[in-house]
Amino acid sequence: MLANQRLLPLGFVPLLIGSLIWIGLSARGVEIRGTKTSTADTRIEDGLVAWERIYSVLTSPRCINCHTATNHPQQGDDRHRHFANVIRGPQGKGVPGLSCISCHQSANADSTGVPGGRNWHLAPLSMRWQDQNDQPLPSAVVCRSLIDRAKNGGLDGQALLKHHEEEPLVLWAWNPGRRLDGTMRTLPPLTHDDFVAATRQWINAGMPCPR
């Protein structure tokens, strides 16, 4: 809900106040509908463009393989079901005897071809980015779940940004280690810096989501 802003001759202050209210509302993840101001339009547009860049990373194998809708992770660029029947378990950490950390250590093991990072585990089902048939969910759906604090672990925009900047398992995607054939695992389509920048831009735009 946005109050109609009337531009006063000395409209800077109200505009500023309005912008601050706007940003405040954005930080709570409110979907911004079109407004009368062209700057806002541009920002939303930019935000949506930024979102699509974020989405391209989220749905790339290094990320989406652990954001499944099913009882098990995926592996590989072809995102096949992870071998050895490893499963989600009650906390996304596997089950006794077959935990994620039974194999995945706190760093990549290039000599044995196993990727690693601190606290290796599956994203919760609320953060699934694909459907039961392993197809990536549409951009709008993923966006809405990302900004839903009931689903995303209570993260607001700043916290989301920090997650993208600093979370070890996120950082891992850009340092995913070597396969046994010696080749490097494929990186996400953006650099980490660009991913963070896109996130920042999206958040600044009020975290707009496509329809």
Added chain:
Amino acid sequence: MPAARKIENDLHLNRRSFLQVSAAAAGGLVLSLYLDLPTTAQEARPTPAAKVYPPDAFVHIRPDGKIVIQVNRLEAGQGAQTSLPMLLADEMDADWSQVVAELAPAADVYKDPVIGIQMLGGSTSIPNSFQQYRELGARTRAMLIAAAADRWRVDPEQCRTEQSVIYGPGNKSVRYAQLADDAAHKPIPESVRLKNPSELKLIGKPVRRLDSRAKCDGSQIFSLDLDLPGMKIALIARPPVFGGRVRSFEDKEARSVPGVHNVFEIPLVKGSAVAVIADKFWTAKQARDRLKIDWDLSGIEHADSTELFSRYREMARTPGAVAVNLGDERAMDRISASNQIVADYEFPYLAHAPMEPLNLTVRFDGERAEAWVPSQLVTQEQMAIAEVLGLKPAQVTFNIVYAGGAFGRRGPLDSHLVREAAAIAKRVPGLPVKLVLTREDDMASGYYRPMIVHRVAIGIGEDGMPEAWRHVVVGQSFLKGSGNAFEPFLVKNGVDNLVIEGINDSPYTVPNFHVSAHHPNVNVPTLAHRSVGYGHNSFVRETLIDELAARAKIDPIAYRLKLLKPDAKKFRSSLTLLEQKSNWRTHLPSNHAAGIACSEYHGTCVACAVDVSIENKRPRIHRVTAAVDCGLAVNPLTIENQVQGGIGFGLTQLMAKGAITLKDGRVEQRNFDRYTPPYIGDMPVEIDVHIVPSTEAPTGLGEAPVPIISPGVANAMAKLTGKRYRTLPIATI
């Protein structure tokens, strides 16, 4: 750790002097039959062994009371290291808690009594050594009693035995251990009386395995675990296509890995390769990864599964070399198409993939060699090592070590693995060299169950029974043209029995029955794989019989019983018992279905009923009831184990990733991530096993249960989905 294995016995002979013992010392027994090892391949024809086996080569009673029994074949999981000693210990009245089993080294006396070579295979452990081990036990007992009777100056008839003790008149008693020395000098009796069934204490009872504890606490030594002073590890970089050759290689980087000793080219049975020798496995592997090899892959077939299946399908449409021609070849032509079933079946290459990858150890010092091998073809492999090293077989001390599974893979007819190891040992004189195959090497090494295509036409009579059956099988034969000793027994009129068994010996009556086969030459080495021809032939047969039964609207067990040949006794008995034990078939939940199948292997018949539903687009097997007729049940616990395990092994055929495929000559599956056998979640939750009571000669269990599960499940699924499954594995339902 075992070094040179000696047969210690109370005559204080080591193996060499044992082999020199003259006929006179053994009291009229002609031991010289065991002394002559063939010195050339030509001499290694299967020969029947003499009837009287010397007990001191098989059982040693130690002063502390332990009874060490030599097992004349590899233990690869089938349980022979318990069931064979059981036979001997029972007749001997030994205290079973004191029995220790050892795997006997290569020697003539340990050759299979029927086949005449030392081997594991064909489910022959029990059937071929049943009588032998019982007589050994009875002879040992007789010699012990003779010694006691001597000592006490009483009649042997006045003595009785129990739990390693001899009791004489009055309160006389003596433990076996105290008498063993004297007993060893007694003449070996020619004839002995075996126990009546009522006297048996072990045979027929569920006796737990002797090697269980060691396999549960990490102390059991397998071939890969062997550690010898100065031992080196060898890894081989093999050509990516079978038969490829090394054109050149660059090893500077490989040699720079600390702990690498040498890198050199070696010949393979076909082609050549590069061996890396190092102190440790990981060192050797790192070095091998750094090799740069230029392979010459010209002039050899680059096998391709897609192309092969296409070729085979064409071949299957024409009759091959005839194996069976019963009745009227033209009978089919008189049956209308609406009364015919025409079916094409396809089966992929299968890998044995035992849990322990292939490996063995050889040491050569220039004049003698010693080998430690988990071998299924001992006599052959001893000769092969000797041949490569320019020795006589008697100069190769050949020890058998425990195997983590075999399934046929540890007995390739060309002895390729021991030849490779010997060729390497020759270049590392004086040191034991363990040749190790990584899982990738093992899985891509070939010697698979061949890929097979069938084309079958069945003409159905008015009574719903098959009136005409025309069957063409297409599959490689590893025997035909090999010159191997087994060839004349198994390849007849150009048809390899190992490719058609299950069809040519079908237990069902079909008045007009025509079976023929094509054996194409393909550049993929093949080998016997647990249950051999029955693995695919039983699938074809049992799914087609099931289809016939469904068309005739007759219960699948009743249909089979009706169709069985009069002399198919064990099929009849196992199906009849199955019927009694599978009443649950009639009250299954509506989304479940029951499937029936039966198969045989070398005299043992197994029939099963499976309870299947579909979960997550895969067959979920809730229960299997199996009935088995194997003659006398030596150890019902072993039998239950082998039926349960054989079923699980046979299930690999149905697994979505249960296939070896080739593309441009390269094997596409290199580890269990792509060739995926069943895990616990794929297994039936329950497998109940029922044994037909019998006093007939016992037959083996290692292979008979393997073929039944796949057709059983396919038949159940046919009821659930309405589809017939003719291509394995079943990737999607």
Added chain:
Amino acid sequence: MATYQLTVNGQHKQVDVDPSTPLLWVLREELKMTGTKYGCGISVCGACTVHVDGVATRSCVVPISLLSDRPIVTIEGIGSDPVGRVVQDSWVDKDVVQCGYCQSGQIMNAVALLKANPKPTNVDIEESMGGNLCRCATYVRIREAIKRASQQLK
């Protein structure tokens, strides 16, 4: 080459190996403890399972450099653990093994399950043991042995 201090089955060990060497081969070749088996080298079969700091771990894929000071328990030592002992006894009682090569890993895995959950259901068993391969397919008896062990554990 680097030097590592290890605690294996309660004992201190020191090894000099290449940092990339998997724990499996350190155990088998440096410490001559061959109870832990090599089946695949890529953690798909479970034959190499040990406990690292109480967690069932596939030693074939853990380079020694990533171990730090976490204590290790292997099949050779699990019998000293009361749950381990019960599991081994159950395995023997139920005559589980055939070739036996996978069983070190099966037992170590089962112990991890029963320590976390002494009363596992069929589903629990299937999930926790679901990544341990047995080519002899002793699975039916593995289930029975785990249930027996569970009954014995209070």
